[in-house]
Amino acid sequence: MAHRDHNAPLSDTALRVKALEALLVEKGLVDPQALDAIIDTYEKKVGPHNGAKVVARAWTDPEYKRRLLDNATAAIAELSYTGVQGEDMVVVENTPEIHNMVVCTLCSCYPWPTLGLPPNWYKSAPYRSRAVIDPRGVLREFGVEVPDTTEVRVWDSNAELRYLVLPMRPDGTEGMSENELAALVTRDSMIGTGLAKTRSAGASTKRTRASGGQHERRA
Amino acid sequence: MNGAHDLGGMHGLGPINPEPNEPVFHEEWERRMFGLFIATFAGGHFNVDQFRHAIERMNPAHYLDSPYYEHWLNACETLLVEGGALSHKELNEHTSRLEKEAR
Amino acid sequence: MPVLKAEMVEPLTKTGASCRVDAAVAPRFRPGERILVRNINPVHHTRLPRYVRGRHGTVERDHGVFVFPDTSAHGQGHKPQHVYSVRFTGRELWGPQASERDVLYLDLWDDYMDPT
Numbered sequence: 001m002a003h004r005d006h007n008a009p010l011s012d013t014a015l016r017v018k019a020l021e022a023l024l025v026e027k028g029l030v031d032p033q034a035l036d037a038i039i040d041t042y043e044k045k046v047g048p049h050n051g052a053k054v055v056a057r058a059w060t061d062p063e064y065k066r067r068l069l070d071n072a073t074a075a076i077a078e079l080s081y082t083g084v085q086g087e088d089m090v091v092v093e094n095t096p097e098i099h100n101m102v103v104c105t106l107c108s109c110y111p112w113p114t115l116g117l118p119p120n121w122y123k124s125a126p127y128r129s130r131a132v133i134d135p136r137g138v139l140r141e142f143g144v145e146v147p148d149t150t151e152v153r154v155w156d157s158n159a160e161l162r163y164l165v166l167p168m169r170p171d172g173t174e175g176m177s178e179n180e181l182a183a184l185v186t187r188d189s190m191i192g193t194g195l196a197k198t199r200s201a202g203a204s205t206k207r208t209r210a211s212g213g214q215h216e217r218r219a
Numbered sequence: 220m221n222g223a224h225d226l227g228g229m230h231g232l233g234p235i236n237p238e239p240n241e242p243v244f245h246e247e248w249e250r251r252m253f254g255l256f257i258a259t260f261a262g263g264h265f266n267v268d269q270f271r272h273a274i275e276r277m278n279p280a281h282y283l284d285s286p287y288y289e290h291w292l293n294a295c296e297t298l299l300v301e302g303g304a305l306s307h308k309e310l311n312e313h314t315s316r317l318e319k320e321a322r
Numbered sequence: 323m324p325v326l327k328a329e330m331v332e333p334l335t336k337t338g339a340s341c342r343v344d345a346a347v348a349p350r351f352r353p354g355e356r357i358l359v360r361n362i363n364p365v366h367h368t369r370l371p372r373y374v375r376g377r378h379g380t381v382e383r384d385h386g387v388f389v390f391p392d393t394s395a396h397g398q399g400h401k402p403q404h405v406y407s408v409r410f411t412g413r414e415l416w417g418p419q420a421s422e423r424d425v426l427y428l429d430l431w432d433d434y435m436d437p438t
Contacts, residue, residue, distance in 0.1 A: 014247070016310070017255070020305075030255065034325075037328040038254045038258060082338065105373075124287070132227045156371070156429075159385075220366060227373040228415075261326040268389075269394075
């Protein structure tokens, strides 16, 4: 959505939200300070930087990775990224043979504690409709080419399990610290519509997966 | 229900168009609406299944054409009215009053 | 009705509200089993998408016991039952035009499936 002209009149929707809030506060059903705390939590604190730390830990600690794949809820809780819309987690690992992608065709289910709130495209009709029927076309639209020999697995989060993709660790990242590695992990790589960044600066956003590793196509 | 929300496999809905560097909330009303949902959910006014079903009960054309958090607004208004916490009359009256004040 | 206070926000959001139910309910299916998704078309709330109804899949994993949304959305109780990760081939869902290598996983409740 484009930047709104702040002199423009409030839309009908905006007015209805204001009215709803005013009435709920007036009736003592909602505490305004709680509203501010909720908004602050999900706008400023929770986000994909959390999931990136989980991924970086899994990349550097094989025992942690084993725990993560075996019982994701418990392993993610070791890093304290627990809570609403992340109570029952499953982590799915990308390999040269398997590429995972997550969608919620019915609404917008998404692992909030590790990824924050979902982007608009994830919640919108084009992605929700196409991810299950044309995953490779969707990946292509995101600039990710998956070889024919790789199995694409689409996870439709229709129940209360929430899915996080463990992207492949890029080549050439040996010796990097966990923090440096976490900086390579993008939100989209944990949804499955992207790959982790390579360490070289100015890397193209287009990626090609090849079996056995990752290549990058420079712009 | 076999509603418009059951989108898996549909064609013709257009390109995905991911927005680069998208903010968490695009508008102030979205921000407030998010908070209102969490607060009313935590307050026990409805469960998550009722909430989703209330969205599914939206007019299908309106569902497909409205911004995401407007689905939440619809659902919360529906459930809070059905639950007896609010009435459509007071929601409409308050909205009208805010609109007049804004002019 | 309880009212959420600012100081409760952090602990509550960190705890969440899992839909898992601690009930000794027997599973109807086992990992590895082939199933047929029921062709149900309820007018009420369901989490069974149309694209998978009447399709054959394979149970991959038993996630445990959860609230059943079809009843929970309508004040008809939790009806706790097992939820399974079920694997479907792209071809099974979408026909011969689908990539032969692609698969889809959906989480299905006991009440959504029959043995085959």
